[in-house]
Amino acid sequence: MPFVGGNWKMNTDLASSVELADDIVAGCAAFVDRCDVAVFPPFPYLQVVGRTLGHHGILLGAQDVCHMPAGAYTGEVSVDMLLDLNVKVVLVGHSERRHVIGETDDLINAKVLAVLDAGLDVVLCVGETLEQRESGRTKEVNVHQLMAGLRAVTPDSMEQVTIAYEPVWAIGTGRTAGPDQAAEVHRVLRASIGDLYDDDISESIRLQYGGSVKAKDAAGLFARPEIDGGLIGGASLDPEQFKAIVAAAVDAASQEQE
Ligand code: 13P
Secondary structure: OOEEEEEOOOOOOHHHHHHHHHHHHHHHHHHOOOOEEEEEOOHHHHHHHHHHHOOOOOEEEEOOOOOOOOOOOOOOOOHHHHHHOOOOEEEEOOHHHHHHHOOOHHHHHHHHHHHHHOOOEEEEEEOOOHHHHHOOOHHHHHHHHHHHHOOOOOHHHHHHEEEEEOOHHHOOOOOOOOHHHHHHHHHHHHHHHHHHOOHHHHHHOEEEEEOOOOHHHHHHHHOOOOOOEEEEOHHHHOHHHHHHHHHHHHHHHHHHHO
């Protein structure tokens, strides 16, 4: 089953987050038996968005979490707080947190372990910058971020893990990786997961592509068997675009089954 997530980043306000969640339920609830669909609203709106999503099967996600369980960590949000709000899945290692906030591989790994330990699912994000791509380091950077993020993750926990390949140069730039470029990195990531774990895990793990995905790009990307869904930023704020992207994932999966 494909997996499409909508990362709202630091967008929406109280009223528009409810409206967007309502529209996403109206547009996407019919697909949830054929595609996992998650939305990742800003922390302050998690509760109200969770209520709006109700029991229609769209998953509530968080954009980040603290690696520590509780205590004197001003401004941070714990996994238990997320569990309280019925969050099911957490983004970890998004490039904006790596490159703008300065999160390290060690911190990202600690967050992955905290999320898995709580029984939540994690979407671990990896991706190279333009400079890294142009200097021929795409494979090395992605494999390094993958292995560092998954350090000490047991094979049993891997069913809670999704990987999102999000090339930094494609995020918010309108410059999408083409299906060939995305599929190439996905093959590298899947092979590394096979080396780290086993063939079953590398075949079953879902690899999302993210970076300026719009409805018009979705069918081409999702037609690739290497790509199991998407992590959508800007286009997830438009319920019609988001619905079209989810529908494209459902279509691609049904064609792969034929
Ligand atoms: P855009 O779709 O806005 O490029 O964002 C992608 C992303 O970062 C999703 O996490």
